[in-house]
Amino acid sequence: MRIKRRNIIEIVLYLLPAMLVIGFVFFFPIVRVIQYSFNRVNPRNLTFIGLTNYQILFTDDVFLSGLKNNIILLVAVPIIIFLSVFFAILLYEKMGGWKFYRFVLFLPYILAIPVVGVVFSYIFQLNGLLNFFLEKLGLKFLMADWLGSSKWALWTVMFVIIWKELGFGIVLIFARLMSVPKDLYEAAEIDGANWIQKHIHVTVPQTRNVVSFLTVITIITMLSWVFNYIYVMTLGGPGSSTMVSEYYIYQTAFRYHNMGQASAASVVLFLITFIFVIIQTRIRGREEVE
Numbered sequence: 001m002r003i004k005r006r007n008i009i010e011i012v013l014y015l016l017p018a019m020l021v022i023g024f025v026f027f028f029p030i031v032r033v034i035q036y037s038f039n040r041v042n043p044r045n046l047t048f049i050g051l052t053n054y055q056i057l058f059t060d061d062v063f064l065s066g067l068k069n070n071i072i073l074l075v076a077v078p079i080i081i082f083l084s085v086f087f088a089i090l091l092y093e094k095m096g097g098w099k100f101y102r103f104v105l106f107l108p109y110i111l112a113i114p115v116v117g118v119v120f121s122y123i124f125q126l127n128g129l130l131n132f133f134l135e136k137l138g139l140k141f142l143m144a145d146w147l148g149s150s151k152w153a154l155w156t157v158m159f160v161i162i163w164k165e166l167g168f169g170i171v172l173i174f175a176r177l178m179s180v181p182k183d184l185y186e187a188a189e190i191d192g193a194n195w196i197q198k199h200i201h202v203t204v205p206q207t208r209n210v211v212s213f214l215t216v217i218t219i220i221t222m223l224s225w226v227f228n229y230i231y232v233m234t235l236g237g238p239g240s241s242t243m244v245s246e247y248y249i250y251q252t253a254f255r256y257h258n259m260g261q262a263s264a265a266s267v268v269l270f271l272i273t274f275i276f277v278i279i280q281t282r283i284r285g286r287e288e289v290e
Helices: 002-037 052-057 061-073 076-092 098-110 113-124 129-136 153-177 182-190 195-206 208-224 227-233 245-255 259-289
Strands: 039-041 046-048
Touching (some): 002 039, 002 259, 052 259, 061 208, 061 245, 061 259, 076 153, 076 208, 113 129, 113 153, 113 227, 153 195, 153 208, 153 227, 182 195, 195 208, 208 245, 208 259, 227 245, 245 259
16 A cells, blocks of 8 residues: 555656646646636736626627537538548548648648648639639639638638648548558458448448547537637628637737637637537447447
C-alpha cells in the first residue's frame, strides 16, 4: 500500500506543473467567460445582472441568424466524411499517380485560411474568375454573385471550408487503411464481394473509430472554427446571411464593447458544441457495444 501511495504521489507531482498550466490556459478563461455572462462588464467593475444578457441574446435576430447558419454548416460534416473515405480508398488502392494526388489533396489543408479566403473571394466575386470561365463556356445561366447574394453566400463559404478541411480527413483515414490487414480484403474477394461490397464490409468497420473521431472534429470546426473564413470573405454579409456565432461574438465584444453579451453568446456556443459532441460520443459508444 505504501508503494502504491508513493507512486500515486510521484505521478501527481510530475503531472502537477502541466495540469496547472492547462488549467490556467483553458479552464480559467472558461470560468471568467461564464462569470462575465451574468454581469455588465465595465472597465473598472462588474455589475451582476443575472440572466439579462441571455434574455437580450435570444431576442437578437442577428445572433439567432448566426446560430442557424452554424447549424446549416453542419451539412458539410457528412460531405467531408464521405469524400474523405472515398478519396482515401482511391489512394489506398494506389491508382496511377497516387502520391501526386495525395500531395494535391492534402495541400489545401496546410494553406493559411486568410490566404484561401482572399483567393476564393476573387474567384467567386461577381466579376471573378469563375463567372469569367462560365461566360466563355457559354454557361451564362450558371453565373451568379456567389458571395454578394444572400441566396448563395453561405453555401459558397461552405464549399471553401470543405475544400480546405478535406485533406485532413483523407490523410487520417488513409493512415488507418494502411494498417488494415490485407487478408481481410483478400478474404472478401474470395467470398465474391465486388468493389463496393468489399469496402462496405471491410473498410467501413475498420475505419469506424477514425471516422467517429473525424466527425467530432468536423462538428467542432463547423460550429466554432469558421470565424476566419467569414472575416476574410464576407464579414457576415450580405445582411446577416453568413453571420456565424463566432463573428457575432467578435463584433459584440470588440466593436460594440459589450463583453457581457459576448460572453453569454460564447457560453451558448460552447454548450451547443458540447451537446453535439456528447451526442456523437454516445452514438459511437452504442455502435461499439453492438
